[in-house]
Amino acid sequence: MSKPSSRPEPRISRVGRASAQEHAGRELIEPRELVDAPFMPGQSPSLGARRALLLMVTTAAAEGFSDKVYRLSKRELRQGHESNDRIGALVDEVISIRFQIPGLSSRGRAAIIKAHLFEEITEETDEGNSAWIEFEFSHRARVLFGASEVYAVLNRTAVLAFDGKYAITLYQLGCLYSGRRDPTIRLTVPELRTRLGVPEGRYSDWAQIRRFVLGSAKEEVDHLAHFQLSIREHREGRKVVAVTLGFWRKDDPSIDAAVDELDRSKVGRKARRTGTVKQAETRAANIYKELTDSLPGLDVDKIPEL
DNA sequence: CCCTTAGGAACATCCACGAC
């Protein structure tokens, strides 16, 4: 890694521990194994819990997930909110997070490993700014994440800027995949649901997932991240059975625009985002008009969609 | 700590497409 610049560097680091220390402060890091781990069935942590988890993981990653008690001040954890009134609920949520990964049993057979992320979380009852929470990762988490060689590097400001829990999770995936030669990942719809932590029974049909999960998350990610999200649907008949997500690195001016947006106030961000969308729609409408005006015989409906 | 509000979630309706 060279000197820090105003623009984010490529998001992959192969030197986990050193990198964690180097990036401490402006960036958050997360071991690949955790980014890639699907949520357990029924688990769908809130936006606040997902952010808190990242802060906690970064803290431990800086020390290679060694066996010790880590701590964060409540002030850091509450993420700008001027009171500690929701820290208790946040801790409840975070400590219940579990993960599952493929692995081996003690006699070497293929197995699914399910484990708690945290051994223990201690919350000081003091309400002042100096109060902290202490946390220990579970043995399984330490062994797995401590051995990780690939870390996703996330922009701390971006993580704190996202408004949607699915956006933040897609951003994590994107930070891991966007630096790869093939920055795409194909997931069946059920896989997509567990990856993003969509609760079972919610968003029963694809239209709802696209609208409330992918659609709104894509808007946010495209606006704030250093990569652009593409979504390709795969159908069997009319039914959408799988999607290919692509995390394409933006060109430099677009990355600068995203970084600039992170520097601006959160207030009005959505308006700026939808404003951009409106401009794009106007442009698309103009192109459409030019096309149909200049080629009167053209049947636009016969042109396949890109 | 409390108030406000954006947006999440549920529900309803309509539309498109394919099988028959």
Add this chain to the structure above:
DNA sequence: GTCGTGGATGTTCCTAAGGG
């Protein structure tokens, strides 16, 4: 044609999150 399935879109209600 009609029937069933799946997708698109609009409406309403409520809650979580942000801000004073």
